[in-house]
Amino acid sequence: MTRGRRRALQALVLCLAALSVPAGCERGQATPAPHEDGLVVFAAASLRDAFTAIGADFERAHPGVTVTFQFAGTQELRTQLEHGAAADVFASADQRHMDELVAASRASEPVVFARNEPVLVVALEAAGRIHGLADLPSAARLVVGSPEVPIGRYTQQILERAAARFGADYRARVEARIVSRELNVRQVLAKVSLGEAEAGFVYRSDVRAAEDRVSLVTIPAELDVVAEYPIAVVTGAAHPVLARAWVDLVLSADGARALERAGFLGPAGRGSEP
Amino acid sequence: MSGLRLRAERGVLSAVGGVLVAFLGLPLLSLFLGLGAEDFGIGLRHPLVWPALRLSLLTTSASLVVVVLLGTPLAWSLARAKGRLARAVETAVQLPIVVPPAVAGVALxxxxGRRGLGAGWLYPEGTSFSFTTAAVVMAEVFVSAPFFVQAATSAFRRIDGSLLVVARSFGASPLRVLLRIALPLAAPGLVAGAAMSWARSLGEFGATLMFAGNLEGRTQTLPLAIYTALESDMRAARALSIVLVVVAFALLLFVRGVLGRSTEPGARS
Structure with missing residues (x-):
């Protein structure tokens, strides 16, 4: 019980991190500088750890330059960019949102710089019973992403693929166990790590934040769907030169190492080792 | 001359107040402007709309009943008590107003929760209120009760104490004094407080999302449905927001107008 409470308190920190995502929209509208002494990076919430590390490298390599981040849900960032938010670089957790921004001429020449693999996280109490996708229909409570957000879409695709292996009614039996459809992946993780839900789908990169409070189950590669993360310079960026330099750093071997430490896979075709 | 000056001063004061009205009104108005009737219709037919509206009305009614039933005796005690403890309690029950709602959800x-402080004695170990409609009501009570308690406490304080003393001296029991004298006298303040509290729980988002989750028909209230729709379909989100604003406006007008008027001191005599 005391152990449970300590874990609950640790999870509180995680929850607060999840909460900072919707609150993020209040920050971030930077004023363009006359010369390039700052860089504004809009990045998907899941990139927080990796990009913060890369940002420290970037500021060391460019003395006098300050990198300002806005981490939020990809959809939220896209809406802000569509409404003219002043950003130089956009890193998306989802191809679709990037494609729509390119179609609207708000970004150009996106490049995939990382991939992120959905995994199953299981609450410690249930770790003895839930060893993989086959055990999900017998779980007491599942929490997944809402189908409107990327992790929710991937979860649906994974369940569809799994249905081919575990039987046609598999998806319906799993969905009967769903008690909440969360609006961002950190909230899925928070509820599993608090023990409120027995299992949920999150990205591998998210688990780093809760390694000692959940158990991780890898999804077999043939059933998994991998998220591709594209990055692009924003059209009309106030700091186009630094923006280009940032994209190059993210694509470099140093950038790849930081991303890998945070749990990301390398872009397809290059493997996880650059 | 002085009449002119009076009017000029009034005009300046109204103009200053008008700035705030414009600031508050413009964003609300912009929800309506530029959204065609057709888009609004499409938005309204979004499958999230009706279950969310029904659930919101159900849970906010339930939370209002809880808040009024428990909040009235509390406010009465706080208004009558003079000790330092009472002041501390009064301040403590106001705190949920400043706690960010999502943090309130984590606290709940x-x-x-399943590993929460109440596990094992308030409810059996391994169970929890989370992800139930009851959790939605709990979140709403948590964030909205302070508004009612605050309004009700000041309403009770405004009652002329000598009336209560007279009633007591004629042999009325404390409960009878509360029900027959204090409640009717404080009614306008109580109704206004209840309306504020109800409006707060109708708009409640963060604590519900954290504590109750987001499942259609069970825990997905109107604000959660709006946020969910925002991820995919701005039209539906705007249509839902309009429904929320209109429903809230209509109900607040009803509560303040009909109930408020009938309980004004003048209307009773």
Whole structure:
């Protein structure tokens, strides 16, 4: 019980991190500088750890330059960019949102710089019973992403693929166990790590934040769907030169190492080792 | 001359107040402007709309009943008590107003969750209120009760104490004094407080999302449905927001107008 409470308190920190995502929209509208002494990076919430590390490298390599981040849900960032938010670089957790921004001429020449693999996280109490996708229909409570957000879409695709292996009614039996459809992946993780839900789908990169409070189950590669993360310079960026330099750093071997430490896979075709 | 000056001063004051009205009104108005009737219709037919509206009305009614039933005796005691403890309690029950709602949700999980403080004595170990409609009501009560308690406490304080003393001296029991004298006298303040409290729980988002989750028909209230729709379909989100604003406006007008008027001191005599 005391152990449970300590874990609950640790999870509180995680929850607060999840909460900072919707609150993020209040920050971030930077004023363009006359010369390039700052860089504004809009990045998907899941990139927080990796990009913060890369940002420290970037500021060391460019003395006098300050990198300002806005981490939020990809959809939220896209809406802000569509409404003219002043950003130089956009890193998306989802191809679709990037494609729509390119179609609207708000970004150009996106490049995939990382991939992120959905995994199953299981609450410690249930770790003895839930060893993989086959055990999900017998779980007491599942929490997944809402189908409107990327992790929710991937979860649906994974369940569809799994249905081919575990039987046609598999998806319906799993969905009967769903008690909440969360609006961002950190909230899925928070509820599993608090023990409120027995299992949920999150990205591998998210688990780093809760390694000692959940158990991780890898999804077999043939059933998994991998998220591709594209990055692009924003059209009309106030700091186009630094923006280009940032994209190059993210694509470099140093950038790849930081991303890998945070749990990301390398872009397809290059493997996880650059 | 002085009449002119009076009017000029009034004009300046209204103009200054008008700035705030414009600031508050413009964003609300912009929800309506530029959204065609057709888009609004499409938005309204979004499958999230009706279950969310029904659930919101159900849960906010339930939370209002809880808040009024428990909040009235509390406010009465706070208004009558003079000790330092009473002041401390009065301040403490106002705190949920300043706690960010999502943090309130986390706090509810830590108190009433599966591993929460209440596990094992308030409810059996291994169970929890989380992800139930009851959790939605709990979140709403948590964030909205302070508004009612605050309004009700000041309403009770405004009652002329000598009336209560007279009633007591004629042999009325404390409960009878509360029900027959204090409640009717404080009614306008109580109704206004109840309306504020109800409006707060109708708009409640963060604590519900954290503590109750987001499942259609069970825990997905109107604000959660709006946020969910925002991820995919701005039209539906705007249509839902309009429904929320219109429903809230209509109900607040009803509560303030009909109930408020009938309980004004002048209307009773």
């Amino acid at each position: 999980l830590l108190a009433f």
